[in-house]
Amino acid sequence: MAKQYETVIGLEVHVELATKTKIFCSCSTEFGKAPNTHTCPVCTGMPGSLPVLNKQVVEYAMAIGLATNCEISKICKFDRKNYFYPDNPQNYQISQLYLPIARNGYVEIEAGGRKKKVRIHEMHMEEDAGKLIHDEWDDTSLVDYNRSGVPLVEIVSEPDMRSVDEVIAYLEKLRMIIQYLGASDCKLQEGSMRADVNLSVREAGTEEFGTRTEMKNLNSFKAIARAIEGERERQIELIEEGKAVVQETRRWDDNKESSHAMRSKEDAQDYRYFPEPDLVPIVISDEWIGQIRARQPELQTEKLERYKKEFDIPEYDAKIITGSKHMADIFEAASAICGKPKKVSNWLMVETLRLLKDQGMEPEEISFSPENLAKLVDLTESRAINSSVAKEVFEKIFAQDIDPEIYVEEHGLKTVNDEGALEEVIRKVIADNPKAAEDYHSGKEKALGALVGQTMKAMKGKADPGLVNRKLREMI
Amino acid sequence: MDITGLTAVELGKKIKAKEISAVDAVKASLDQIERVEKDVHSFVTIDWEGALKRAEEVQKRIDDGSLTGPLAGVPAAVKDNICTKDMLTTCSSRILENYKPTFTAEAVRNLEKAGAVIIGKTNMDEFAMGSTTETSYFGVTRNPWNLKHVPGGSSGGSCAAVAAQECPYALGSDTGGSIRQPSAFCGVVGIKPTYGTVSRYGLIAYGSSLDQIGPIAKDVTDCAAILTAIASHDPKDSTSIERKGYDFTSALINDAAGMRIGIPKDYFTEGLDAEVKEKILAAVRVLEERGAAVEEFDLSLVQYAIPAYYVIASAEASSNLSRFDGVKYGYRTEDYEGLHNMYKKTRSEGFGAEVKRRIMLGSFVLSSGYYDAYYLKALRTKALIKQAFDRAFDKYDVIIAPASPTTALKLGHSLSDPMKMYLGDIYTVSANLAGLPGISVPVGTDSKGLPIGMQIIGNCFEEKKIIRAAYTLEQTRTYERPKLVKDLAEMKRKEAENNGKAI
Structure with missing residues (x-):
């Protein structure tokens, strides 16, 4: 008998917060504007510029943390994640590694008629990167920094999900909570909610986790579902063939309905995280948490x-x-x-x-x-x-x-309640349809329906059908 | 009138009294620059026309009464790692050789509000990495007291410009001693304020948690007036601290009565030049005579300051300098294949050796597997050093130390041995690690005629105590200026003669 496999899934969900301004400067976060119009020295990483934290970002993050049953860190800090890429104007991203704002939470989901808790490992705040536009024709790349510095939270779950249904239920739950908080519109297609899927398989009944892969570029629930199915099959196939699953990051191509390896663990970048010296630690008092809790919708x-x-x-x-x-x-x-x-x-x-x-x-x-x-x-x-x-x-x-x-x-659609006018019309309808009146009198109830229809037509639909019915019976 | 011989505050008074116009003042500086710049080379950029234009505008505002401060109309120079809108700001690096900022640093804006006329940007060690101003892409700055010697660094251009009277005062930046050490080498006064006192907005970062902008001038009075002008609480800099008062001139009191002075024994042992030690201890005795109580004590942890400093500063620098990549501004290599190659060639060609060394060092100490052993340990050391100073300041108002183990070294002497250069920062880096204010004041010259500087370190937010001590000391001696400046032509003639004899 073929072996049974269990899929183990954890998610990293990025959510763009609905602040009016960016996380470290006062540029607008508005989507879809002309390239590089919502930029300043800070979000384009000009030398000498310094970040200043947007308090609203912290409050949204706290609200999401509280709504997902997380512990809010009393002291949290930002760290720099160093990597070179042109969409990242400073060549480091300001994120949180050592002291994220929220930890150890959970959300309750319902899938396949069963309720279950999906635990949240941690949630942190960070800045989004700009957008690269590749001009194949001209063989150049252009950068739009409008999105650079848009605030994000990344919600990292524990590997608690076992099926596509659970993953979708979890995402919908998160989306619902965050939308209710007004912290984000969570639109997958527009990228204001993005999910990376960490997936491994193991033989049913075993405790030990298999080797996991991470899949990126999933921008709809359907893509997520297909990617999970595809990756599960791919890993089982490897195991059945006696091959090993390689720990790597894979990119899902929803058109081809397949994924390909982006980088393996060996090529994984060393981000050289260290505390962001341009920002001071955020001290979160019980009082502040209380205020956010009280304001929670x-x-x-x-x-x-x-x-x-x-x-x-x-x-x-x-x-x-x-x-x-x-x-x-x-x-x-x-x-x-x-x-x-x-x-x-x-x-x-x-x-x-x-x-x-x-x-x-x-x-x-x-x-x-x-x-x-x-x-x-x-x-x-x-x-x-x-x-x-x-x-x-x-x-x-x-x-x-x-x-x-x-x-x-x-448009003159009001019901006509003028009984006199109605009676006049009815008289005319009866006079014009002697056959129907006769039929009604001889017991054909149906005939009344035709007269109602005629009356309504004559009234251009603006009569109350109940009243028409009553009047007809009286007058016929 | 010898305009360039005046201090900033003296010149400001004369401008206010309409004895000198702001334009005359700028012209005097530009004339002096013309005379000495080819020998001293303090500047990367001199804004000949812009400076005169701004002087005219400032003079109008002095005339209509809207500018009344002590620095109104006084020319000033700014270190080339401090952003000035539309004026080249290169950090003395090839990678920023063509970079004109779109905004002006907060400290410079504050100066301009006070009526300063910025005449140009001063040379420095590339990205403030170095203690000699020899790592500049644009060539070395020479010490006006002796052109064969370095001016110190990294604010060597600012200090040399003041010493050579090319401008009455200048702004510098201090990450590990970069204001105090060159001030000592050039016989001028420089203050590194408490971390968070002067906004870092617009200062191109080297070690963000250590960097501070500060004044460099001929005397303590000037420095107090300039610090009063540039210090502010700036919401654009999250590490800027709102202080109770920003007037530092009230500390210009010629009296040390009741002042408790601590002398760290560990700073006066081997490694300190005998002449430097002697002159500093003599200055301490002067303060004692003026009423101060002096005591030696063990500061401890002194030997850990240098390694902790170089780990932290390099780590931050490796990240801070990653934005210089040829993508958005600055130098980009000419021929490249693809993005990675562009990055690699641009940065290989754009940065000098010392900068590369520190980027590599910083990247190494932050890499996974080494972070705890180096970076975290350095942070812990930093905290312990702060505690050691906290204990000391329970007992003392100020701590007195050398600014450098020696007087200015000869050009080329340090570059061959970076470790030796790093160790030269032994007396200055601790103030940066602990965030403390420090001032460097001249206390005489050595037998070679080179200036000796003494450092006075205060507790956080106690600039007034170090200003008072420095001012009291300064009142007991006359200001010395490099003879070289006036006699440059003479000096060159002699040099030529000597060379002739050698042949």
């Missing part, structure tokens, strides 16, 4: 419970809505305005999810305002518009965030 699990209790939202719905901080924010804001959380939840759960799915969008991409959703709920509940009009209006809100009150007004 409600996280997903707490929100979910509250939605169930406070708003009587079913577990399934509450999970979906709180599954995106953005959607939860819209839910709470719209509910607060219109006072009808269940109705708001319905719009999110049915129409919003449908449109997101149709258009292949993520909940983070919802662009309508809670105010307009709340107005729509009010318009529907007051029967000012009927439900089919409401759906039509919602599509406009979803697409362009229009003000439904103005839109309904401008």
Whole structure:
């Protein structure tokens, strides 16, 4: 019988923090600007420039540390990681090795119906590098330092994950926590969240870890899943062939769905870490930790419970809505305005999810305002518009965030509640359709439906169908 | 009027009194530079036109009353590792031979706010690595007291410029003695302030945890006035410390009554030149006569200061200098194949031997497997040295030491034996390791006519005590200047005669 293998996975997750300015200077962190426009002597490593730590970075890191059950270091320091590469203007990166800001934490994940803790070894703060652009045509490379000095935290897990599902659950959990804290938008595609996967395999039932490899360049959950499967197979194959797994860093190519070795342990660079002499140690008092803890927003699990209790939202719905901080924010804001959380939840759960799915969008991409959703709920509940009009209006809100009150007004979509006008139309409909009236009288209930339809058509859809039904019965 | 013979504060007073204009002052400096620079070579860059233009602007602000400080209108020189916007800042290195900073160092900005007119950038040991100003890519600076001797280093250009009266004062930087030792060799006064007193923003780093900018001038009064101008709490430098007061001139008191002076026995043993020792002990006796209580004591750990210093400074330097790679600015090799080769050739050609030696030393002590044995041990030694000084300052107000074991050595003497050169820093590096302020004051000359300097070290933030001691001492003797400056032509004629005889 073939041997059974267990995959052992640990992750190093880099997260770009959502500060307005960079970690060591006051340049903007804004993404996608013209090359080298958000730069200064500090983030381009000009001689004589000195770093000054952005306090917000420390506070975000503390918040993430606390939310992931880490111990916050009372004294933490920065260290220099020395290596030569043009995207790194000083040829050293300011990072933390000896005294990182947070250690010994965990997050709870749920995968395959099982709950489990993934331990966090440590989390540290560091600066991002610039971006190299290779011009193959001209055989030159250009550097854009806009990203140089953007603050990052690196969260290093213990090798506690055993499957793709657990890895994805862990990443989603981290993403959720960090988004809820407002510390980052955690977009894998844009690189504001990046994961390196450390993976080894071992025969099921054994204790000892196998030799691990590290995989880089994974920029989507799908790529991570494929890379893990691919690397697991590759390592098992080597072992089955009696060969050894080499400790190395591998680069995943998602187009080829395979990885190749970047550098082996022997070529591993000696980063010559040493304490950064240009920055003083950060002393973190219990008081400061207390302040950050007090400011900590409600996280997903707490929100979910509250939605169930406070708003009587079913577990399934509450999970979906709180599954995106953005959607939860819209839910709470719209509910607060219109006072009808269940109705708001319905719009999110049915129409919003449908449109997101149709258009292949993520909940983070919802662009309508809670105010307009709340107005729509009010318009529907007051029967000012009927439900089919409401759906039509919602599509406009979803697409362009229009003000439904103005839109309904401008397009004359309001339900007509003038009974006199309605009666007049009904009289005409009955007169024009004597056959249907006759059928109804002879007991064909269905015939009424046709008359309702005719009436609605004559009213251009703006009548309340219930009222039309009642009036027809009276008048026929 | 002998403008160049005046001290900075004297000149400032005359400018304020409208006896001399800022432009006259700059012209006098430039004239003197023209006379002596080809022999002394204190400068890497002289801003002939810019200096005059700035002097005119400063004079306008003096006239309209917006500049009133003691240094307003007084010319100054700046060591070439301190950034000056749009003015070459080379660190006396080929790798920065064409580098013009986009910003001005905070210390220089402070000087400019005080009305200083920067006339140029002074020569130094390449990246401040050296004690003789011989490692400069742009050629050696000579000691104005005797052109066959070195001016000391690494702020040799700044000290020689002041001694040769090319400018009334200059800024230097001190990582292991680079202000105090050349001040001693050139017979001028230099202060290395407490670490964190003068902003390092714009100082091109050598050993970041040890570097401090400080004043170099003809007398203690000038140094106190300049330090008052340049010291500040700078939020751009995280190691800058907010101090209670920044006026150091209030310490210019001619009295040593009640002052407790400690003399570390270990500093006055073998290795110290007899003439240097004699003159320093004589100066100590002067202070004793002026009311100070003098006592010898064991400082301990003295022999560990040099190795600890060279490990820490080189380690930091190896990282600090890695940004000079030919990618963004400065020198880039002409022919190369690919990135790695460009790095390698640029740095091989761009750095001199001493800089390479320290980069290699620093890289070695930080490499994995050696970090604990060298770098961490050096950090522990640094902490112990600080403790030894803390204990000493429980008992003494100031500590007196030589600034150097000898007077200025002959040109070429040190380069052949770097170890010997390193050991010459024995009396100065401890103040950097412990972050302490130190001042070097002239206490006479040796039998060869070369100046002898004495160092007064104070506890952290106690610049005022060392200034007071130095000032009291200075008041007992007249300022000596190198005869050479006036008699350069004469000296050269004699030299030629001697050479003629030899033939």
